[in-house]
Amino acid sequence: MWHWLFTTGLLQTILAYLATAGFGVLLNIPRRAVNLSGWVGAAGWLTYEVLYQVLPTTIDVKLAIGNLVAAIVIGVASGLAAHYKQMPMIIFNIPSLVPLVPGGQSYRVVRNLVTGHPEIANQYLAQVVIIAGVIAIGFLVAEFINRMTWHLAASLKQL
Amino acid sequence: MTEPKLLMQTTLLAGAILLENGAEIARVEDTMHRIATNAGYPDAQIFVLLTGITVSLPETDASQVRAIHQRGMDLEKVDQVNTLSRQFANQTIDLKQFAEALARVNQAVPTFPFSWLVIAALVVSVTLMVAFTGHATPTDLITCGLAGMVGFAAYYWVNRLAHIRFLSEFVGAFLIGLITLIGSYLTQNNYHPDAIIIGAVMPLVPGVAITNAVRDTMTGNLLSGPARAIEAILSACAIGLGIALTSIFY
Numbered sequence: 001m002w003h004w005l006f007t008t009g010l011l012q013t014i015l016a017y018l019a020t021a022g023f024g025v026l027l028n029i030p031r032r033a034v035n036l037s038g039w040v041g042a043a044g045w046l047t048y049e050v051l052y053q054v055l056p057t058t059i060d061v062k063l064a065i066g067n068l069v070a071a072i073v074i075g076v077a078s079g080l081a082a083h084y085k086q087m088p089m090i091i092f093n094i095p096s097l098v099p100l101v102p103g104g105q106s107y108r109v110v111r112n113l114v115t116g117h118p119e120i121a122n123q124y125l126a127q128v129v130i131i132a133g134v135i136a137i138g139f140l141v142a143e144f145i146n147r148m149t150w151h152l153a154a155s156l157k158q159l
Numbered sequence: 160m161t162e163p164k165l166l167m168q169t170t171l172l173a174g175a176i177l178l179e180n181g182a183e184i185a186r187v188e189d190t191m192h193r194i195a196t197n198a199g200y201p202d203a204q205i206f207v208l209l210t211g212i213t214v215s216l217p218e219t220d221a222s223q224v225r226a227i228h229q230r231g232m233d234l235e236k237v238d239q240v241n242t243l244s245r246q247f248a249n250q251t252i253d254l255k256q257f258a259e260a261l262a263r264v265n266q267a268v269p270t271f272p273f274s275w276l277v278i279a280a281l282v283v284s285v286t287l288m289v290a291f292t293g294h295a296t297p298t299d300l301i302t303c304g305l306a307g308m309v310g311f312a313a314y315y316w317v318n319r320l321a322h323i324r325f326l327s328e329f330v331g332a333f334l335i336g337l338i339t340l341i342g343s344y345l346t347q348n349n350y351h352p353d354a355i356i357i358g359a360v361m362p363l364v365p366g367v368a369i370t371n372a373v374r375d376t377m378t379g380n381l382l383s384g385p386a387r388a389i390e391a392i393l394s395a396c397a398i399g400l401g402i403a404l405t406s407i408f409y
Contacts, residue, residue: 015286019361022282026311026362027181028270029234045290088241090182091234094367098283099290103366104357106391107332110399115406128369136373 004053009046016045016099024095033091036081041096044074048100063127064134067100071135074100075142079149093139102131162254163219166198169258170205171225174212176240176265181232183371184209184380190244194257197248209383230390232367239264273315280311280362288358296349302342306359310335314363325397328363332401335359340405352409360398365391 020041024034048070055062078092105124112121174191178184187207191214195203204222206213209230215222240261247257271279284307289295314331317323339352339359368391376384 012290015290019283019286019290022279022286023362024234025271025275025279026283027232027234028236030238033238086245087238088186090186091238094181094232094234097367097370098361099287101366101370103361103364103369104291106366106369106395107360107364107398107402108357110396111403111406114400114403132369132373135370136377139374140377 001053005050009049012049013042013046017042019099020045020095023098027095029091029095030087033081033085033087036085037078037092037095040074040077040081040092041099043077044070044096045099047073060126060130064130067131068134068138068141070100071097071138072142072145075139076145079142079146097135100131100135102128105131163200163216163221165254165258166195166200167214167216167221167223169254169261170194170203170214171212171223172258172261172265173240173244174205174207174214175225175227176236176261178207178209178212178227179230180236181230181234181367181371182237183378184375184383185378187212190240194244194247198254207380207383209386233270235270236264276315277308277312281308283307283362284358287361288354291357292351292354294351294354296351298342298346298350299355302339302350303355303358306335306338306342306355307362309338310359311362325393328394328397329401331363332360332398333404336402336405340408343409356402360402363394363398365394368394 017038021034021038023041024037029037048066051066051069052062055065057065074093074096078089078096081087081092082089105127108124109121109128112118112124170191173194174187177187177190182190184207188205191205191207191212192203195201195205195214195216200216200218202217204213204215204217206215209227211224211226213222213224243252243257243260243264246252247254252260281304285300285304288299288303310331313334314327317327317330321327335356339355342355343350343352368387372384372388372391374384375387
């Protein structure tokens with residue numbers, strides 16, 4: 001596990017950082033947010049990869065739990081980043097999702113349907129539905145955590 | 160109390176910029192409601208759909224509509240509207256200055272030059288190919304980078320020149336498929352066309368749109384969420400068909 005973390009894990013984190021920063025440029029986020037949103041994306045993808053390695057279940061369950069926790073990490077991290085940089089959260093959480101989001105699967109659904117492999121298309125369609133739903137739920141949980149944190153911080157200040 | 164007509168137009172413009180550049184419905188409604196409240200109309204009624212916005216001020220018997228025809232992704236504009244809305248809330252700018260600043264946001268905002276975008280598309284394609292599939296032979300890396308750049312450039316220019324939705328995705332995907340196909344004839348072994356294609360389509364693919372569709376539906380926007388989903392499905396179809404056209408020749 002530790003060996004994995006310092007070889008593949010490190011490489012995957014760097015790749016996710018570059019991918020998120022690149023996607024941020026494609027979405028035209030403000031320049032001063034590119035670096036930070038790259039790190040948010042790297043944190044999310046590392047969470048997903050570690051869970052994918054550790055969990056002893058079937059692929060669909062791995063996808064669901066991995067994406068759920070990764071989305072929560074991204075949501076909380078981008079809440080903090082948004083607070084720190086005084087920018088809307090959407091600037092950090094949309095680019096950070098790019099490694100997780102079911103874009104590749106959605107294209108594979110159509111491609112397999114057209115080339116005559118409906119069973120494979122069905123598998124990928126299931127993945128699209130699972131991942132999209134789970135990410136949306138993860139963001140709701142992250143929103144809840146963020147609000148609780150601000151609430152706590154505000155009441156601590158009053159003491 | 161400020162002038163209701165100017166207020167309604169400003170609120171609508173702010174909402175339209177947010178909606179056209181990738182914000183979720185809940186965020187658009189929230190920002191518009193804040194602007195109206197800060198201008199002295201806390202019970203303004205705001206109704207946001209994916210294709211149009213309505214604002215109505217019950218006290219003055221007035222309402223205005225704005226249709227939304229194009230949706231893209233430009234988070235710099237979202238940030239600018241957010242900043243202006245905060246300044247308006249702090250009363251560092253008044254309504255008139257706010258309206259003028261919004262009109263400027265909508266016309267010209269500093270964007271990354273085209274060369275940066277193409278390099279970003281290359282980075283996204285290559286890194287995600289390696290992250291997803293683990294294939295990293297030199298031919299894979301070069302072909303994927305090339306396909307990602309050409310695919311995105313075609314997508315960008317068709318969008319700019321022709322304004323035809325879904326055609327840009329189709330052309331981009333078709334070129335990606337074509338480059339991968341040519342690569343497979345030029346090289347003999349250590350070549351993974353599936354990995355190359357999955358990396359190269361990543362800048363075009365509607366993953367964020369699908370997730371936003373689910374998020375909008377979950378916040379109770381039962382019309383806008385599914386509408387977004389249909390938009391995402393159409394662009395996934397365009398990309399899938401573009402690739403499938405070339406994959407017959409393997």
